[in-house]
Amino acid sequence: MTNTEKITINLGPVDIGRIDLLVEQGLFSSRTDAIRTAVRRLLDRHEDIITENRRKQSLTVGALLLNRQDLLKKKEKGEKMSIRMLGALILSEDIEPRLALEVIEKVSVRGVFKASKKVKEALADRII
Numbered sequence: 001m002t003n004t005e006k007i008t009i010n011l012g013p014v015d016i017g018r019i020d021l022l023v024e025q026g027l028f029s030s031r032t033d034a035i036r037t038a039v040r041r042l043l044d045r046h047e048d049i050i051t052e053n054r055r056k057q058s059l060t061v062g063a064l065l066l067n068r069q070d071l072l073k074k075k076e077k078g079e080k081m082s083i084r085m086l087g088a089l090i091l092s093e094d095i096e097p098r099l100a101l102e103v104i105e106k107v108s109v110r111g112v113f114k115a116s117k118k119v120k121e122a123l124a125d126r127i128i
Contacts, residue, residue: 064083
């Protein structure tokens with residue numbers, strides 16, 4: 001798993017020019033570095049809101065990788081999963097849609113959710 005996820009943003013030409021100026025002046029190594037730094041500062045500034053919502057919503061923070069064996073263990077025990085993540089949820093390619101439906105009741109991810117197209121389609125009505 002990579003530590004970053006690529007996103008696309010739209011900025012106006014003046015904002016892009018201002019970022020380029022900061023890069024030219026050596027304050028940042030690239031546009032990406034400048035934008036990443038700005039986003040981190042924004043998140044740090046609002047950490048109290050993030051922490052409070054994480055607590056209220058009982059979110060698991062970090063990355064969770066589940067494979068077929070993990071879901072089979074839950075199924076054997078008769079357990080269902082309600083997954084609430086702040087970070088990344090990865091359902092491995094060896095998970096069949098039917099198994100996912102039998103074990104996973106709800107999925108809520110603030111961040112990145114990776115699974116096969118078929119599993120995502122099967123869980124579509126359970127993804128919040």
